[in-house]
Amino acid sequence: MALKPLDIFKYLPKTNCKECGFPTCLAFAMQVAIGKTELSKCPYVSEDGKKQLSAESAPPIKTISVGNKEKINLGGETVLYRHEKTFYNPTGIGVLIREDIDENEIEEQINNICNFQYERIGLMLKGEFIGIEDKNLGKFLNIVEKSFNTGKNLVLISDNVENLKEAVRICKDVRPIIFSRNISEELIKLIKENNLPVVINGNTFEEISKKVEELNNKGIEDIIIYPDNKEISELFKNIILIRRGAILKRIRTLGYPILVIPAYLTTDYLKEAIYAGIFIAKYGSLILLSKIKGEILFPLLIERLNIFTDPQRPMTTSEGIYEIGKPNENSPVFVTTNFSLTYFIVSGEIENSKIPSYLLIQDTEGLSVLTAWAADKFNAETIANLVKKTKIGEKLNKKVLIIPGLVAQIYGELEEELPDWKIILGPREAANIPSFLKNVEI
Numbered sequence: 001m002a003l004k005p006l007d008i009f010k011y012l013p014k015t016n017c018k019e020c021g022f023p024t025c026l027a028f029a030m031q032v033a034i035g036k037t038e039l040s041k042c043p044y045v046s047e048d049g050k051k052q053l054s055a056e057s058a059p060p061i062k063t064i065s066v067g068n069k070e071k072i073n074l075g076g077e078t079v080l081y082r083h084e085k086t087f088y089n090p091t092g093i094g095v096l097i098r099e100d101i102d103e104n105e106i107e108e109q110i111n112n113i114c115n116f117q118y119e120r121i122g123l124m125l126k127g128e129f130i131g132i133e134d135k136n137l138g139k140f141l142n143i144v145e146k147s148f149n150t151g152k153n154l155v156l157i158s159d160n161v162e163n164l165k166e167a168v169r170i171c172k173d174v175r176p177i178i179f180s181r182n183i184s185e186e187l188i189k190l191i192k193e194n195n196l197p198v199v200i201n202g203n204t205f206e207e208i209s210k211k212v213e214e215l216n217n218k219g220i221e222d223i224i225i226y227p228d229n230k231e232i233s234e235l236f237k238n239i240i241l242i243r244r245g246a247i248l249k250r251i252r253t254l255g256y257p258i259l260v261i262p263a264y265l266t267t268d269y270l271k272e273a274i275y276a277g278i279f280i281a282k283y284g285s286l287i288l289l290s291k292i293k294g295e296i297l298f299p300l301l302i303e304r305l306n307i308f309t310d311p312q313r314p315m316t317t318s319e320g321i322y323e324i325g326k327p328n329e330n331s332p333v334f335v336t337t338n339f340s341l342t343y344f345i346v347s348g349e350i351e352n353s354k355i356p357s358y359l360l361i362q363d364t365e366g367l368s369v370l371t372a373w374a375a376d377k378f379n380a381e382t383i384a385n386l387v388k389k390t391k392i393g394e395k396l397n398k399k400v401l402i403i404p405g406l407v408a409q410i411y412g413e414l415e416e417e418l419p420d421w422k423i424i425l426g427p428r429e430a431a432n433i434p435s436f437l438k439n440v441e442i
């Protein structure tokens, strides 16, 4: 939760010495509160003040970082509802490999979590975790090794501390998450020596809070909460209570990311996917599914993408040239803005037309065509600059540029800006692109 200027001001010496670069201590406090400068710029804040302020300004839910090459943050959220500000760290999604499934299925599931990935609006959407469940059948370490070689983040689920020691030796570079229902002194030693995050389980938020406090007292701060309920309704209720306790009541022992494993609630993998959908929306920080299939993973990744975007900032596509179909030197060039929805609709309709084309996307900070034009961010000059900057003309024999029908006003000016191009006014609605392309002479 953000600190108020007066919360900060009370820890300042109020001498107005200006060493921080601000005329008064109050002015400095105001700038710290809005994040424009750092508390450390004042050399006179006492150690106690620094400790107090950093504790107060820390997010109510701790951020836990895992991974090696691709670092993933779990938790770190500050609000109950996305529209209040934004959610920051997308729910991690992964596969749960149980030691007692057959070898082919293990292989298939590990391959699926690695291979199913989808490019959307310039982002690569994929699952990031493999959870490995030890059932003391002797295959656990072998699966850990295989999973570690994929580069995915790992969750080691075992009550056998000796197996966990061996597993950590194999994969400690990815900072695996340890989930054991038997947190012995020996396991605590292993966790502390390797600085690993640990999962604690409990049926109620009171039990969870108590267990977290015990671990905190032993010097362990990187904790993930696993509400150990067998009924979906109980689990849902507990997760809401934990989140509300952390955000609204600032109960520190509840302020940790939450792990959800739907496979422990149902044997139906489709139901698992539905539960995963619920907990992506409501406060799951990491979800492990027993089956990864394209038809399950893709909608969950899209849901996650939508929930974990900043509602105050439109989704954007990267500026540049996009090829739709296999365009050649005689293909037309469409131009539009980088509002993701615009990109999706226009590229989809060009694809529907079956006429290979280039699509030039201009960065308008996520504004749609008319809004960008009204804000003077999408006009003859900006489009001409983009055409020159991308050197798209060098790919073409016939330089034909199709502009959105909504910005007919810029037609004449654009002809002047790009004298060696044939400018064509496209349809006002993207849905008309296929019929437009059939009838227009390029």
Ligand code: SF4
Binding pocket: 012, 013, 014, 015, 016, 017, 018, 019, 020, 021, 022, 023, 024, 025, 028, 041, 042, 043, 044, 045
């Ligand atoms: S350096 Fe510290 S004491 Fe001096 S004016 Fe700035 S905030 Fe006040």
